[in-house]
Amino acid sequence: MAAWGELLAGVRGVLLDISGVLYDGGEGGGEPIAGSVEAVARLKRSPLKVRFCTNESQKSRGDLVGLLRRLGFDISEGEVTAPAPATCLILKERGLRPHLLVHDGVRSEFDQIDTSNPNCVVIADAGESFSYHNMNKAFQVLMELENPVLLSLGKGRYYKETSGLLLDVGPYMKALEYACGIEAEVVGKPSPEFFKSALQEMGVEAHQAIMIGDDIVGDVGGAQRCGMRALQVRTGKYRPSDEHHPEVKADGYVDNLAEAVDLLLQHTDK
Amino acid sequence: MAAWGELLAGVRGVLLDISGVLYDGGEGGGEPIAGSVEAVARLKRSPLKVRFCTNESQKSRGDLVGLLRRLGFDISEGEVTAPAPATCLILKERGLRPHLLVHDGVRSEFDQIDTSNPNCVVIADAGESFSYHNMNKAFQVLMELENPVLLSLGKGRYYKETSGLLLDVGPYMKALEYACGIEAEVVGKPSPEFFKSALQEMGVEAHQAIMIGDDIVGDVGGAQRCGMRALQVRTGKYRPSDEHHPEVKADGYVDNLAEAVDLLLQHTDK
Numbered sequence: 001m002a003a004w005g006e007l008l009a010g011v012r013g014v015l016l017d018i019s020g021v022l023y024d025g026g027e028g029g030g031e032p033i034a035g036s037v038e039a040v041a042r043l044k045r046s047p048l049k050v051r052f053c054t055n056e057s058q059k060s061r062g063d064l065v066g067l068l069r070r071l072g073f074d075i076s077e078g079e080v081t082a083p084a085p086a087t088c089l090i091l092k093e094r095g096l097r098p099h100l101l102v103h104d105g106v107r108s109e110f111d112q113i114d115t116s117n118p119n120c121v122v123i124a125d126a127g128e129s130f131s132y133h134n135m136n137k138a139f140q141v142l143m144e145l146e147n148p149v150l151l152s153l154g155k156g157r158y159y160k161e162t163s164g165l166l167l168d169v170g171p172y173m174k175a176l177e178y179a180c181g182i183e184a185e186v187v188g189k190p191s192p193e194f195f196k197s198a199l200q201e202m203g204v205e206a207h208q209a210i211m212i213g214d215d216i217v218g219d220v221g222g223a224q225r226c227g228m229r230a231l232q233v234r235t236g237k238y239r240p241s242d243e244h245h246p247e248v249k250a251d252g253y254v255d256n257l258a259e260a261v262d263l264l265l266q267h268t269d270k
Numbered sequence: 271m272a273a274w275g276e277l278l279a280g281v282r283g284v285l286l287d288i289s290g291v292l293y294d295g296g297e298g299g300g301e302p303i304a305g306s307v308e309a310v311a312r313l314k315r316s317p318l319k320v321r322f323c324t325n326e327s328q329k330s331r332g333d334l335v336g337l338l339r340r341l342g343f344d345i346s347e348g349e350v351t352a353p354a355p356a357t358c359l360i361l362k363e364r365g366l367r368p369h370l371l372v373h374d375g376v377r378s379e380f381d382q383i384d385t386s387n388p389n390c391v392v393i394a395d396a397g398e399s400f401s402y403h404n405m406n407k408a409f410q411v412l413m414e415l416e417n418p419v420l421l422s423l424g425k426g427r428y429y430k431e432t433s434g435l436l437l438d439v440g441p442y443m444k445a446l447e448y449a450c451g452i453e454a455e456v457v458g459k460p461s462p463e464f465f466k467s468a469l470q471e472m473g474v475e476a477h478q479a480i481m482i483g484d485d486i487v488g489d490v491g492g493a494q495r496c497g498m499r500a501l502q503v504r505t506g507k508y509r510p511s512d513e514h515h516p517e518v519k520a521d522g523y524v525d526n527l528a529e530a531v532d533l534l535l536q537h538t539d540k
Contacts, residue, residue: 130402136437139428143435157449158409165413167406171445178444179427179437 007229007251008267013049013204015195015223016040018064018080019056019159020214020236021257022073026162029067033235035258037072043261044074048268052080053198053211055154055188055218057124057169058103061085081198083153083188084109087122090187096149098122099141101134101172120149123176123184125156125169135175142180150176154188156218160237189215190222199226210251212260214238221248231260277499277521278537283319283474285465285493286310288334288350289326289429290484290506291527292343296432299337303505305528307342313531314344318538322350323468323481325424325458325488327394327439328373331355351468353423353458354379357392360457366419368392369411371404371442390419393446393454395426395439405445412450420446424458426488430507459485460492469496480521482530484508491518501530 019025022040023032043050052075056064061084065077084106091098091113099118100110103126110122121138142148156168173184188194199209206227213219214236223230232242232250235257243253254260289295292310293302313320322345326334331354335347354376361368361383369388370380373396380392391408412418426438443454458464469479476497483489484506493500502512502520505527513523524530 126402128402130405132396132398132400132437135400135441136435139437139441140435143428157451158413165406165410167402167409167445167449171405171409171449174448175437175441175445179441181427 004252004263005267008210008264010208011048011210011229011264011268012208013051013199013202013210014043014264015051015053015198015202015209015211015228016043016257017189017211017213017215017219018052018054018068020238021212021233022052022068023071024160024162024236029070030162032071032073033256035256039256039258039261041074042265046265048264049202049204050079051198051202053189053195054080054082055125055156055168057083057106057153057188058127059105060109062108063105081194081201083194084124086194086197087151087153087187088113090151091120091122096120096151098151099138101126101129101138102153103127103129119145120151121176122151122153123169123173124153126172127166130167130172135172139176139179142176142182148180148182150180150182150184152184152186152188154218155184155186155190156215158237160214165237189213189218190225192222192226195223195226195228199228210264212254212257216242216245216248216250220250224248224251233257233260274522274533275537278480278534280478281318281480281499281534281538282478283321283469283472283480284313284534285321285323285468285472285479285481285498286527287459287481287483287485287489288322288324288338290508291482291503292322292338293341294430294432294506299340300432302341302343303526305526309528309531311344312535316535318534319472319474320349321468321472323459323465324350324352325395325426325438327353327376327423327458328397329375330379332378333375351464351471353464354394356464356467357421357423357457358383360421361390361392366390366421368421369408370394371396371399371408372423373397373399389415390421391446392421392423393439393443394423396442397436400437400442405442409446409449412446412452418450418452420450420452420454422454422456422458424488425454425456425460426485428507430484435507459483459488460495462492462496465493465496465498469498480534482524482527486512486515486518486520490520494518494521503527503530
């Protein structure tokens, strides 16, 4: 077992992944993971800073926060770092007009973006919209461009809903990369810029922060590469084989968010 | 311009790709590429051996040959090397029971194969059947297996129909590889075993054979790696950038199959 006191020394800020840590999505919105509602509440009453850092890209931030509040979580839109608004900033800065291959639920995040005569493709977790027809449309737009640009909101392999494991945006990003012979730019975890913007919003340094997530590569590996510590929860998409991942080793493994928060509140700020 | 006499010296057998060389698929079956019907007929009247080596995996060999005959081509089922029958041999040899993610048109090729309680996934160019739902089913089967096996009928990036470029099986193979952290086994071009079986069926050695195709990587690169010569036609999915491909250079480029056959009949067997 990890020496938790040593591991957690100096932690001032906590980054929480949402899906698979706070709740499992699914029919009717999904359900909270046991103990997570209470754990978030305790964390927010503590001296630790808290920020939610998610790759959720099927829903707008407003819809996501609305759902989480209905499930009992104390969370507001301003506390969430998500890839869609970060992508909008990039599009504006670079004068890019996207063809959107995204879920209808997140389309409103792009309301202020010019999508006429596209000069790039933005791909997000589109769910059922990942039809052969829609994949071909995105592919054809890219093949028509002299300098094809593909922005991907995250590159997660899969996530867990109450019904089981489902494909995330990553596999479809890889499909378009291979089809067009290009490399996508990832906005979201594990991109360092994305973690850094979350740290900045929280006002703590990387070495003072810890990430808690269910994704060994996207959450744990990504945060560690930015100089943060990271715990993996054994909920959500966690699989026992993650603890023997060939490249990434979490600083610690916990059964769920409740256990992580217990440890943080015991061992930090003493 | 290539010195054709030198390039074509000693050629005794010709391997022809089908889609993009003989015809472009599309609504109502598609249409022959100008001059190709006549070119195949001339080739078959010549002393050169001819074999059709295709990655077509939306149709059974019977359906494909039926279509080509209706378009005017002189071709029979026994002259076609295709990945579906090659896959059936592998499945039987290794006692594999596939979950099939394939086009309905090719399903009959697997009639003799046990598909109960699957211990592998076979993916082919499934067209509209590449829905999010079907991709998730294949993904979930692989994730349940202790030693996941993914067989892919080809790994083409895209092909051309009369309506434009369409995604082939390769991008979807890459998507499942990434999602599951595995590597697929490719049956079909550019797999060396597949080219070799076509050579064997034709009864010529690799150095006596030439491949004619529209795919710079799958046809040209694959054949060359087997010791064959290879021409790229400027029909089908050919794009001018193929002539500056960073890794593969064809032995020669021709406008279409008719030009290739003209050259072969002028310069071989003298």
